[in-house]
Amino acid sequence: MSFNKRSINVKYDGIKKRDLAIIDGKSLLEILLAAKIEINNSCGGQASCGTCKVKLVESNDVIHPINELEAEYFQYRQRDKNIRLACQVFPKSSLSIEVPDQNLPK
Numbered sequence: 001m002s003f004n005k006r007s008i009n010v011k012y013d014g015i016k017k018r019d020l021a022i023i024d025g026k027s028l029l030e031i032l033l034a035a036k037i038e039i040n041n042s043c044g045g046q047a048s049c050g051t052c053k054v055k056l057v058e059s060n061d062v063i064h065p066i067n068e069l070e071a072e073y074f075q076y077r078q079r080d081k082n083i084r085l086a087c088q089v090f091p092k093s094s095l096s097i098e099v100p101d102q103n104l105p106k
């Protein structure tokens with residue numbers, strides 16, 4: 001898979017795909033919401049609800065490791081290593097993600 005320069009390839013709602021520009025200093029959650037991809041975020045980005053989980057499909061760089069808040073959230077929960085909280089991921093380089101259906105509003 002090839003990436004456009006510093007973009008986020010997003011698959012959501014089953015078949016929809018979009019390429020979003022990375023915005024420095026903004027979380028993945030903020031970037032998705034700014035693009036009108038209405039991913040759930042019940043706690044407003046405080047890493048406590050888990051409703052903003054996304055799956056990292058492919059990244060052309062090592063995304064930063066989970067931070068203290070994200071580690072605290074996953075401390076007693078089972079986590080696939082590719083699952084991250086969108087509110088705690090701050091993309092710096094291109095990546096590809098999927099938003100699980102259960103994390104989109106019904």
Ligand code: FES
Nearest residue numbers: 045047050052087
């Ligand atoms: S918005 Fe609640 S954990 Fe990310």
